[in-house]
């Protein structure tokens with residue numbers, strides 16, 4: 001269905017989707033160099049005065065929540081923990097009227113010393129990216145020998161009472177054979193693990209469809225070790241397909257429930273038709289889709305004195321133009337110019 005006119009309320013697009021989940025990138029910088037995201041030498045970043053301040057972020061989150069129907073906000077990057085004022089950003093957003101749920105996606109380096117402050121500031125949830133619990137493999141994937149620091153960060157977030165999920169990207173011949181160990185590690189601790197298909201968003205543009213570990217392969221890799229049953233609760237537009245995990249022995253399932261696992265098939269089982277996302281890049285651009293190069297500069301307008309009605313209208317127009325789908329499977333697909341760390345994953 002194509003809609004004919006832009007409604008006055010909310011962040012609606014031409015195909016009738018309504019964005020209620022906001023991703024806010026807090027920085028383009030990172031202290032890891034995950035091979036599927038950043039090049040070994042890093043990437044040029046915007047000058048610091050081009051990056052949104054805590055007050056600008058809070059203003060946009062506030063307008064999103066009170067005027068545009070945003071219900072969930074996830075802070076991401078780059079690595080959000082590299083922002084010295086991260087706790088302040090969270091505290092300002094938590095203090096907003098009609099406050100949305102606040103979560104953080106992070107590699108957890110440096111989280112050990114800030115987890116409690118983030119929880120106290122009002123952070124509700126945290127997603128930690130961890131692709132393996134094998135130290136050598138971690139260093140191969142991230143190009144940095146920091147696994148111990150990530151594990152310390154996870155333990156601190158747990159101790160601070162933050163609700164936690166773990167995100168993992170599998171790479172063929174690198175960490176795919178460790179997937180079952182990572183799952184067992186998460187299940188033992190009560191963390192929901194979500195496997196994410198690798199997307200064509202790496203800075204080196206080396207993504208290769210035939211090399212990607214698909215959601216179907218992930219199911220096979222772990223089904224040798226556990227029994228998966230589709231989770232009963234409705235998916236409700238969520239990107240992850242969730243499964244209940246039961247213990248497996250040589251003779252089959254023992255029926256012992258171990259937890260849940262999610263698989264996000266962004267490429268092979270795309271959920272574009274149900275997409276509820278809107279994004280703000282660290283340099284203050286509205287981005288309606290991860291995969292579209294279309295960006296609308298709202299920060300420059302704000303700094304030039306745009307009032308709330310004008311900012312809301314800019315954001316609505318940007319979302320109205322959201323593409324129908326990411327088109328990764330089409331022959332004419334072109335990878336976006338900005339990579340994941342620069343857009344905000």
Ligand code: SAM
Pocket residue numbers: 030036037076077078079080105106107127128129167168169196197198199200201202340341344345
């Ligand atoms: N630095 C933080 C982290 O790693 O959690 C936040 C930003 S990172 C870009 C957000 C998420 O994007 C991470 O879970 C990461 O694994 C994922 N990601 C990065 N590049 C990806 C790619 N090419 N395909 C799929 N997921 C990717």
Ligand code: SF4
Pocket residue numbers: 030031032033034037038077078079107129340341
């Ligand atoms: Fe950094 Fe996150 Fe990208 Fe890894 S995935 S390089 S931690 S931004």
